[in-house]
Amino acid sequence: MDIVTRFAPSPTGYLHLGHAASALMGWRRAREAGGRFLLRIEDIDPTRCRPEFARAIQEDLTWLGLDWDGPVRVQSAHLPDYRAVLDTLSARGLLYPCFCTRADIAREIAESASAPHAPDGSVIYPGTCRHLTQAERAHRIKAGERYVRRLDMTRAPTGVMGKLTFEEEGEGTIACTPERFGDVVLARKDAPASYHLCVTHDDAVQNVTLVTRGEDLKPFTDVHRLLQALMGWPAPRYAHHRLLTDTAGRRLAKRDRAITLRALRQQGVSPQEVWQTVDALLGGR
Numbered sequence: 001m002d003i004v005t006r007f008a009p010s011p012t013g014y015l016h017l018g019h020a021a022s023a024l025m026g027w028r029r030a031r032e033a034g035g036r037f038l039l040r041i042e043d044i045d046p047t048r049c050r051p052e053f054a055r056a057i058q059e060d061l062t063w064l065g066l067d068w069d070g071p072v073r074v075q076s077a078h079l080p081d082y083r084a085v086l087d088t089l090s091a092r093g094l095l096y097p098c099f100c101t102r103a104d105i106a107r108e109i110a111e112s113a114s115a116p117h118a119p120d121g122s123v124i125y126p127g128t129c130r131h132l133t134q135a136e137r138a139h140r141i142k143a144g145e146r147y148v149r150r151l152d153m154t155r156a157p158t159g160v161m162g163k164l165t166f167e168e169e170g171e172g173t174i175a176c177t178p179e180r181f182g183d184v185v186l187a188r189k190d191a192p193a194s195y196h197l198c199v200t201h202d203d204a205v206q207n208v209t210l211v212t213r214g215e216d217l218k219p220f221t222d223v224h225r226l227l228q229a230l231m232g233w234p235a236p237r238y239a240h241h242r243l244l245t246d247t248a249g250r251r252l253a254k255r256d257r258a259i260t261l262r263a264l265r266q267q268g269v270s271p272q273e274v275w276q277t278v279d280a281l282l283g284g285r
Contacts, residue, residue: 011057096150100129150185168239
């Protein structure tokens, strides 16, 4: 099987060294194996994504000397595809509308004896709206209440939930427990589909065979494997690299204004120096 990797950033800011690490890792793996390297723009959130950042992504990759195969896939151009997946899951009784606001969830958790947390540190949704009747849901939707659509972990087939695994390079087969995330959100009113749904759908339709990304996303592989199993999508292999940090040991992130590739270029840093820096920070991986 030919290796197919991808780089799939969100255009919510300029790329930094952490993005360069993921892009370089995927590009190298594909090119060394004579495979394909794809570029995908994950712009599903209209409130944060901006066209100028999408253009800058391609400019930065070109400056780094990275090329990609085929046209760039832009998620916002494929909204009907994601809606079709949501409709399929809904028809199988695996989705439900959740009308809880963040304040509602916080209040209910505060009143409970304990508040379990997901692997990423977020509080697990207590499942309040899961117990609404169909009539109650229909009434509240007709009344115009805002809602998200959650995946009902309690209704996911037990035969699937007990057997999910994924292949991690260097570690082998890893068992999945997606239920530890609770009923994850798969669609919002302001974002027609979630990252989890879009990324697994697109990896499937683009025939991605190896996902290279930062280790901060590794826990979410459990949720992605569940969606792949529910939809009959193939499961790629995964290679999660350690996160790049600044001199203070903080993870490089857009929200913390990590130095961007664009800024490095303006300072006269060469692409070769960026490659060397990334290799040094990743320990040559």
